[in-house]
Amino acid sequence: MNREDFLERVRSAIKVSELPPIPEAPPGGLVPDLPRAGVTERFLEQVEAVDGHTHLVGSDDEAVHLIGVLLEQYGATDYLAWAPDHLPVAGLAERLRATPLDAVVPGDAEGRLEHQTGYTDLLVGITGASAGLAESGSIVLEAGPGRPRMASLIPLVHIALLRERDITQSLSHWIADHAEAAADTSNLFIITGPSRTADIEQTLNLGVHGPKHLHVVVLGG
Amino acid sequence: MNVPVTFVERAHRGIGNRSTAAGEVGARRMMSHRIAASADYPAMEEMRDQARRIRLYALGHLDELLARFSDEVEGAGGHVHFAADADEAIAYIRKVAEETNVRRIVKSKSMVTEEIHLNAALEAHDLEVVETDLGEFIIQLSGDTPSHIIAPVMHKTRQDVGELFSEKLGIEYTDDPTELNNVARHHLREIFLSADMGISGCNVAIAESGSIVLVTNEGNGRLTTSAPRIHVAVMGMERIVPTLSDAAVILEVLARSATGQRLSVYTNIVTGARRPGDPDGPEEFHVVILDNGRSRVLAGDAAEVLACIRCGACLNVCPVYREAGGHAYGFTYSGPIGAVITPSLMGLAEWHDLPYASSLCGACLDACPVRIDLPGLLLKLRRDAVSEGLGPDGLEGALKWFTRLATNPGMWRGATRAGGWSAKLIARQGWIKSLPGRGSAWTDYRDLPAPAAKPFHARWKERQRES
Numbered sequence: 080m081n082r083e084d085f086l087e088r089v090r091s092a093i094k095v096s097e098l099p100p101i102p103e104a105p106p107g108g109l110v111p112d113l114p115r116a117g118v119t120e121r122f123l124e125q126v127e128a129v130d131g132h133t134h135l136v137g138s139d140d141e142a143v144h145l146i147g148v149l150l151e152q153y154g155a156t157d158y159l160a161w162a163p164d165h166l167p168v169a170g171l172a173e174r175l176r177a178t179p180l181d182a183v184v185p186g187d188a189e190g191r192l193e194h195q196t197g198y199t200d201l202l203v204g205i206t207g208a209s210a211g212l213a214e215s216g217s218i219v220l221e222a223g224p225g226r227p228r229m230a231s232l233i234p235l236v237h238i239a240l241l242r243e244r245d246i247t248q249s250l251s252h253w254i255a256d257h258a259e260a261a262a263d264t265s266n267l268f269i270i271t272g273p274s275r276t277a278d279i280e281q282t283l284n285l286g287v288h289g290p291k292h293l294h295v296v297v298l299g300g
Numbered sequence: 301m302n303v304p305v306t307f308v309e310r311a312h313r314g315i316g317n318r319s320t321a322a323g324e325v326g327a328r329r330m331m332s333h334r335i336a337a338s339a340d341y342p343a344m345e346e347m348r349d350q351a352r353r354i355r356l357y358a359l360g361h362l363d364e365l366l367a368r369f370s371d372e373v374e375g376a377g378g379h380v381h382f383a384a385d386a387d388e389a390i391a392y393i394r395k396v397a398e399e400t401n402v403r404r405i406v407k408s409k410s411m412v413t414e415e416i417h418l419n420a421a422l423e424a425h426d427l428e429v430v431e432t433d434l435g436e437f438i439i440q441l442s443g444d445t446p447s448h449i450i451a452p453v454m455h456k457t458r459q460d461v462g463e464l465f466s467e468k469l470g471i472e473y474t475d476d477p478t479e480l481n482n483v484a485r486h487h488l489r490e491i492f493l494s495a496d497m498g499i500s501g502c503n504v505a506i507a508e509s510g511s512i513v514l515v516t517n518e519g520n521g522r523l524t525t526s527a528p529r530i531h532v533a534v535m536g537m538e539r540i541v542p543t544l545s546d547a548a549v550i551l552e553v554l555a556r557s558a559t560g561q562r563l564s565v566y567t568n569i570v571t572g573a574r575r576p577g578d579p580d581g582p583e584e585f586h587v588v589i590l591d592n593g594r595s596r597v598l599a600g601d602a603a604e605v606l607a608c609i610r611c612g613a614c615l616n617v618c619p620v621y622r623e624a625g626g627h628a629y630g631f632t633y634s635g636p637i638g639a640v641i642t643p644s645l646m647g648l649a650e651w652h653d654l655p656y657a658s659s660l661c662g663a664c665l666d667a668c669p670v671r672i673d674l675p676g677l678l679l680k681l682r683r684d685a686v687s688e689g690l691g692p693d694g695l696e697g698a699l700k701w702f703t704r705l706a707t708n709p710g711m712w713r714g715a716t717r718a719g720g721w722s723a724k725l726i727a728r729q730g731w732i733k734s735l736p737g738r739g740s741a742w743t744d745y746r747d748l749p750a751p752a753a754k755p756f757h758a759r760w761k762e763r764q765r766e767s
């Protein structure tokens with residue numbers, strides 16, 4: 080059906096519709112009344128509540144050290160990381176490059192990842208989050224140049240780096256300040272804990288498609 | 301084996317069997333999660349009211365919002381197809397598949413594609429279609445249909461799944477959910493990364509940016525929309541809201557009502573295809589906007605049902621759903637929402653028994669995050685069915701007799717007295733367990749309280765005399 084006929088059919092349906100009273104003005108969002116104070120603590124607590132791991136670090140050096148430890152702990156031989164200017168830790172890329180690990184960075188001439196089948200067994204992905212949401216224990220990420228979607232999707236372990244000052248109360252709070260966020264990127268996504276399913280007898284299982292382990296590293300100050 | 305055609309026949313199959321029992325335990329668990337999640341969120345009631353306003357606003361302005369949405373999708377380099385019905389939607393998706401040499405398709409869970417029987421239609425044209433939500437994957441492997449709109453395999457036990465995987469995937473039998481889970485991850489991962497097209501549904505569409513929002517807990521929604529080179533989203537035309545802020549309200553109440561989570565694990569907001577410089581994401585983005593009976597529902601007196609955000613809360617609280625199981629509803633949508641939406645979309649002629657699959661206890665209205673008056677809509681549909689001569693057998697005749705009796709005092713007195721006498725003969729301890737003839741339609745399923753030995757009007761007279 081062409082667009083005009085389709086929309087005309089909708090228009091005439093609305094005219095005779097017996098809907099309950101329709102608000103005249105667009106209702107818009109609703110920002111719940113949640114305190115700003117204590118967001119960091121609430122965020123860390125809530126990430127843990129949804130089975131994520133949290134790390135609060137005081138300096139870039141500490142963050143780099145921590146990531147090194149995590150990579151070693153998981154026995155990673157390679158990792159897929161967002162480009163250095165999209166990670167909130169200065170010098171992370173250089174420091175990691177100095178280790179014997181192979182980084183897998185966005186590939187061909189157009190910046191497109193090389194054929195994805197190569198990433199089936201990728202163990203660790205490292206990304207930078209735009210925001211943390213205290214109420215739900217979520218992180219907000221925006222894909223784009225230098226920021227592959229796959230880094231938070233394919234590996235078994237996802238390490239997300241976040242500045243403490245980017246933690247806010249809730250999704251509605253963040254969106255109230257970033258009304259254009261959906262239009263600004265081809266993929267805006269909000270992650271709340273590791274991949275989970277309870278499809279088989281409602282028994283919780285982590286890592287069914289996405290990462291099984293989520294580490295959120297918060298850079299204090 | 302006869303295919304059961306009515307709700308009662310299908311429910312008979314479900315009641316008391318192992319699958320329905322598994323489903324009932326699941327539904328109760330999901331219900332308590334929802335209640336806990338709402339109780340610990342002081343803003344929940346306010347959010348529900350706002351979500352209702354947003355959904356009603358969207359329905360009342362659907363034409364404008366869809367026009368804006370489609371402009372924005374095209375502005376972001378995507379393609380929009382308006383499909384009047386299932387055939388048009390399927391034809392478009394097949395055309396895209398053909399033009400872009402698609403062979404393998406991955407799907408993330410979507411009710412609307414089940415509604416139009418998309419998989420079968422694509423498979424008939426030699427396309428390989430793989431469901432990737434763990435529950436849907438199990439359903440597809442076993443050739444079954446989902447029994448719950450959020451938890452499609454609620455009716456299967458771990459042993460069922462273990463047997464299925466060992467038979468179809470050639471693994472050694474295990475009924476350990478963690479191992480079954482790993483098997484599925486491994487099997488599906490390779491399929492994802494070699495698929496040409498991903499087909500998703502759409503939980504919410506955002507008009508101002510031309511975005512679609514998908515929520516999943518497993519991550520298959522993100523893989524479906526990111527890994528293959530073509531992404532096709534199929535949305536019921538009513539799924540839309542004006543802005544990202546409106547979407548946030550819907551997302552908050554959706555997750556809490558569906559599974560008791562504060563937000564689903566992955567909230568995936570997709571705007572167009574991959575942009576220049578993006579390292580990954582699909583090369584093409586298509587949205588199919590589906591009517592398939594919705595404009596007729598919008599024009600009717602059950603239009604409010606289109607405000608539904610498909611959370612499944614009304615299923616979990618429904619005593620009829622829990623006893624009869626999801627399959628008794630005979631179509632994609634089950635529970636109270638199914639009892640309203642199926643006859644509304646598909647016509648009462650074939651589905652006039654569904655509005656009776658409810659005791660009208662009102663639990664669904666209490667649970668519904670957007671406060672849809674499901675009991676009221678069920679009554680409207682019952683009324684419509686009766687006035688179209690589609691009521692339950694004999695109802696019309698019975699009502700005519702009732703009217704005649706009730707409007708003639710002499711006949712009424714005679715009849716109630718006769719009723720009292722005969723009830724005395726068959727009642728046991730105040731209950732009638734079985735009635736002959738047409739009366740068995742009631743007593744087959746529940747007991748009937750015996751009428752008082754002396755009818756009300758007789759006792760009233762006595763009282764007046766005494767005082």
Ligand code: SF4
Binds near residue numbers: 557614667671
């Ligand atoms: S009718 Fe209400 S409770 Fe039922 S699925 Fe729809 S939104 Fe949820």
